[in-house]
Amino acid sequence: MSTIAAISTGQAAGGIGIVRISGENALSVADRIFRSVSGVKLTELKGYRAAFGKAVFQEKELDEAVALVFRAPKSYTGEDVVEINCHGGLLVTKQVLRAALESGAVPAEAGEFTKRAFLNGKMDLTAAESVMNIISAKSDQAKQAALNVLDGSLYKKISEISLSLKRISAQMAAWVDYPDDEIEDLSDEKLTNTLENAKNELKTLISRFDRGQVILEGVETAIIGKPNVGKSTLMNMLTGYEKSIVTSVAGTTRDIVEETVTLGNTVLRLADTAGFRETDDTVEKIGVDRTRIKSGRATLILAVFDASAALDGEDEEIFKLCEGKNAIAVINKTDLDQKLDTEIINRVFNNIVYISAKEERGLAELEKTVEELLGTADFDTTQATLMNERQLVCCKSALDSVEEALGSIEAGVTRDAINVNIDVAIESLDTLTGERATESVVNEIFSQFCVGK
Numbered sequence: 001m002s003t004i005a006a007i008s009t010g011q012a013a014g015g016i017g018i019v020r021i022s023g024e025n026a027l028s029v030a031d032r033i034f035r036s037v038s039g040v041k042l043t044e045l046k047g048y049r050a051a052f053g054k055a056v057f058q059e060k061e062l063d064e065a066v067a068l069v070f071r072a073p074k075s076y077t078g079e080d081v082v083e084i085n086c087h088g089g090l091l092v093t094k095q096v097l098r099a100a101l102e103s104g105a106v107p108a109e110a111g112e113f114t115k116r117a118f119l120n121g122k123m124d125l126t127a128a129e130s131v132m133n134i135i136s137a138k139s140d141q142a143k144q145a146a147l148n149v150l151d152g153s154l155y156k157k158i159s160e161i162s163l164s165l166k167r168i169s170a171q172m173a174a175w176v177d178y179p180d181d182e183i184e185d186l187s188d189e190k191l192t193n194t195l196e197n198a199k200n201e202l203k204t205l206i207s208r209f210d211r212g213q214v215i216l217e218g219v220e221t222a223i224i225g226k227p228n229v230g231k232s233t234l235m236n237m238l239t240g241y242e243k244s245i246v247t248s249v250a251g252t253t254r255d256i257v258e259e260t261v262t263l264g265n266t267v268l269r270l271a272d273t274a275g276f277r278e279t280d281d282t283v284e285k286i287g288v289d290r291t292r293i294k295s296g297r298a299t300l301i302l303a304v305f306d307a308s309a310a311l312d313g314e315d316e317e318i319f320k321l322c323e324g325k326n327a328i329a330v331i332n333k334t335d336l337d338q339k340l341d342t343e344i345i346n347r348v349f350n351n352i353v354y355i356s357a358k359e360e361r362g363l364a365e366l367e368k369t370v371e372e373l374l375g376t377a378d379f380d381t382t383q384a385t386l387m388n389e390r391q392l393v394c395c396k397s398a399l400d401s402v403e404e405a406l407g408s409i410e411a412g413v414t415r416d417a418i419n420v421n422i423d424v425a426i427e428s429l430d431t432l433t434g435e436r437a438t439e440s441v442v443n444e445i446f447s448q449f450c451v452g453k
């Protein structure tokens with residue numbers, strides 16, 4: 001396999017920048033672009049050793065650097081790896097990378113380091129996928145859930161289910177293939193119990209998926225309400241709540257900026273909030289969010305009402321938008337005299353929170369209500385969590401096959417036919433962990449990574 005190189009740290013100026021080189025020739029490539037102060041060559045160093053010196057290219061000094069040596073198989077990728085730590089300037093890291101590429105390495109593809117780790121048996125697919133979630137985690141709960149999967153919680157759970165099915169499958173196959181030997185026939189009871197158990201475990205995993213996604217990916221949230229009810233003030237309160245976590249990411253859609261705020265453990269993904277801060281146009285103000293609600297993209301609606309004003313016709317439209325949705329009525333301006341008819345609100349909404357955005361009161365209550373509504377409050381991040389659609393699809397197809405097998409037992413179908421269902425279930429589970437994933441599945445997964453990971 002070729003020796004690959006990439007910048008593994010973020011594409012922004014920072015204290016340290018790391019160029020990672022992995023492959024058979026990693027040490028000799030690194031020796032061409034690194035001179036240690038002590039004169040020692042990296043090829044002479046044992047694993048887990050560091051050398052201080054200079055990154056150089058064709059006798060020209062590029063930067064001061066520290067080279068870390070990892071020897072196969074004890075490295076992230078399972079191959080020889082050198083990490084050159086230089087100053088984190090964009091130009092510096094690019095020059096060091098260029099030097100590595102001119103000295104025998106080829107550019108790493110997206111996710112190639114982690115893909116090699118998978119191919120070399122350093123981690124299974126669920127662990128590799130969790131790396132992506134750890135990198136993008138915006139809340140502690142999200143990070144914990146992902147770390148747990150990296151630690152093997154999901155792999156262990158899926159392997160256990162798969163192994164229990166493999167055992168009964170092997171026993172049935174042996175009994176069919178060697179009828180003369182004294183192989184114990186699998187009783188219907190044992191077969192049913194094993195399948196029922198697999199079914200329940202898979203159902204539990206699947207039932208946790210939506211809540212897990214809310215924790216891992218955040219929840220698409222729409223804030224709606226008439227002009228002047230306090231939407232912007234609420235937004236400011238939310239963003240001010242944990243300013244360091246507020247990010248503005250240019251979305252893929254033209255001009256749409258997505259902002260995320262962390263409300264306790266829940267990451268709320270908000271639409272173009274900058275837009276509704278600047279405009280006075282009512283239609284435009286709730287326009288973005290109205291589209292998001294109608295298209296079903298918004299999973300959570302915060303409908304803001306002014307406690308100091310009576311309801312009017314315009315509120316009817318807001319009621320309609322909230323029908324049948326995960327909506328919370330946020331009654332704002334509770335510091336003023338109340339004129340709002342809360343009885344009507346009580347009839348329309350199951351969840352109501354009273355706040356004063358101006359006085360920054362009621363946020364804890366809002367946080368609690370959101371968590372209860374989304375079921376994230378008691379989500380146990382120490383349990384195995386499915387991290388993405390791919391894993392969900394594998395689990396669902398395994399469940400279908402297990403249920404088919406159970407149906408076949410009841411219908412009195414031959415063991416041979418039942419075993420076909422069980423084999424399909426095993427295949428789905430082994431695809432999930434990567435034990436039997438096809439090359440195209442593996443390529444697809446790692447292509448979603450960034451270069452350098």
Ligand code: GDP
Nearest residue numbers: 227228229230231232233332333356357358359
């Ligand atoms: P938006 O049009 O819904 O975004 O409303 P704004 O956030 O711009 O607020 C409209 C006005 O209501 C502003 O003058 C705010 O200062 C005021 N306001 C917002 N929240 C409160 C509150 O909790 N109490 C009081 N008394 N005034 C508030």
